[in-house]
Amino acid sequence: MRCEEMRRMILEDWPEEGPAAVREHVAGCAECRAYVRDFGVLRVGFRALAAEPVPEPSWGFATRVLRRLEETRDEVSVEFLERAGRRVVYATCVLALTLLLALALPSSGPLRGPTTAELYLAQAEEVTAGSIPIFTGELPSNNGATPVAPQNSGTGKKP
Amino acid sequence: MGSLPAQEAQEVQWVERAQRGDREAFGLLVECYQRRVMSQVFRLVRRRDEAEDLAQEVFIKAFRAIRSYNFRSPFGAWLSRVAVNHCYDYLRKERASRISYHWQMAEESVRRIEAQAENPQGSRLDPEQQAALRDFVGKLLDRAPAEDRVVLGLKELEGLSVEEIAEILKLNRSTVKVRLHRARKRMLEDLKRWREGR
Numbered sequence: 001m002r003c004e005e006m007r008r009m010i011l012e013d014w015p016e017e018g019p020a021a022v023r024e025h026v027a028g029c030a031e032c033r034a035y036v037r038d039f040g041v042l043r044v045g046f047r048a049l050a051a052e053p054v055p056e057p058s059w060g061f062a063t064r065v066l067r068r069l070e071e072t073r074d075e076v077s078v079e080f081l082e083r084a085g086r087r088v089v090y091a092t093c094v095l096a097l098t099l100l101l102a103l104a105l106p107s108s109g110p111l112r113g114p115t116t117a118e119l120y121l122a123q124a125e126e127v128t129a130g131s132i133p134i135f136t137g138e139l140p141s142n143n144g145a146t147p148v149a150p151q152n153s154g155t156g157k158k159p
Numbered sequence: 160m161g162s163l164p165a166q167e168a169q170e171v172q173w174v175e176r177a178q179r180g181d182r183e184a185f186g187l188l189v190e191c192y193q194r195r196v197m198s199q200v201f202r203l204v205r206r207r208d209e210a211e212d213l214a215q216e217v218f219i220k221a222f223r224a225i226r227s228y229n230f231r232s233p234f235g236a237w238l239s240r241v242a243v244n245h246c247y248d249y250l251r252k253e254r255a256s257r258i259s260y261h262w263q264m265a266e267e268s269v270r271r272i273e274a275q276a277e278n279p280q281g282s283r284l285d286p287e288q289q290a291a292l293r294d295f296v297g298k299l300l301d302r303a304p305a306e307d308r309v310v311l312g313l314k315e316l317e318g319l320s321v322e323e324i325a326e327i328l329k330l331n332r333s334t335v336k337v338r339l340h341r342a343r344k345r346m347l348e349d350l351k352r353w354r355e356g357r
Contacts, residue, residue, distance in 0.1 A: 008340075011340045011343045011344055011347075012336065012339075012340055035347070037273055038347050038350045038351060038354070039343075039347060040273075041272055041273060041292075041296075041350065042296060042299075042343070042346055042347065042350065044272065044284075044292065045272075045292050045293065045295060045296025045299075046296060046311075046315040046316065048284075048289050048292050048293045048296070049293050049296055049297060049300075049315075049316055050202075050315065050316045050318065052293060054197065054198040054201050054202070055197065055201055055207055055210055055211070056194065056197070057193045057194060057197045057211060057214065058211060061189070061193050061211070061214075061215070062186045062189040062190045062193060063186075064215060065186070065189050065215050065218045065219065066182055066185070066186050066189075068215055068219055069182060069185075069219055069222055070182075072219060
């Protein structure tokens with residue numbers, strides 16, 4: 001039996017006492033003897049550890065678990081509210097910042113076309129400039145029966 | 160004889176109630192399993208001062224995850240899985256902050272322990288030597304990676320079979336065997352290093 005084969009067998013099966021082939025090999029191989037001895041120390045050590053008395057749960061263990069469950073439930077809900085609140089605050093900040101930026105940015109620029117408001121104003125100016133003034137001079141007192149027609153200045157005649 | 164099925168039926172009822180959020184029923188399950196969980200946690204973590212806290216955390220985790228329990232395996236096995244996973248997480252975190260050193264042991268104790276290992280039927284170790292050996296192997300375990308500690312703890316300290324470990328860790332048998340082989344080999348190498356540096 002080779003050393004490697006023997007060590008693999010020991011590690012896999014962890015036997016109390018190896019078969020005859022192992023014993024024969026160990027008797028003639030000092031290195032494997034040391035290996036088996038170390039393995040024996042660990043085995044005895046594990047046995048001693050397994051025999052160590054285990055601590056008992058202290059009195060009221062279940063009650064404390066239930067209390068901790070209650071506490072963690074409260075913590076979870078508080079944490080959830082905090083997280084949700086934080087998100088609302090962040091969203092409001094982002095929205096406010098966007099609005100501020102929209103207002104603060106110049107209304108014209110190389111990349112910006114005229115805004116709707118600008119187009120509307122320009123149109124209104126155009127209309128006003130091309131039309132005849134509605135009210136010129138004093139209003140005649142006709143008791144409001146018929147709308148007053150604008151004076152026709154193009155005829156050059158006086159009534 | 161008929162008490163075991165009745166007990167099981169009772170347990171199923173408690174689990175179902177706990178799954179609906181009934182804390183009182185869960186408390187009854189805690190009463191039933193507290194010793195077992197505590198023992199498992201202590202054997203895997205080997206920290207007397209932290210075992211109870213960790214065991215409580217296991218039950219809290221179990222309550223939060225209890226809806227995922229599908230009654231295919233016994234409730235105890237499912238709870239063991241929760242406990243082992245929790246201990247594994249703890250050991251992984253703890254390892255980063257652990258000071259790693261070899262335990263010093265008196266020459267006489269080493270000689271007696273080796274003699275005992277070579278001839279288990281020979282002279283018995285006295286309580287002091289037993290304690291020294293426990294500390295020594297405990298320190299070797301502390302130095303091992305979390306994966307090795309879990310698999311060795313379940314096999315050598317809890318006394319579970321390869322099949323039971325495979326069921327708890329959700330691994331196949333051959334993977335458990337490979338992990339056990341690797342863990343034992345690493346411990347032997349560490350022991351050899353200790354011997355050489357002595």
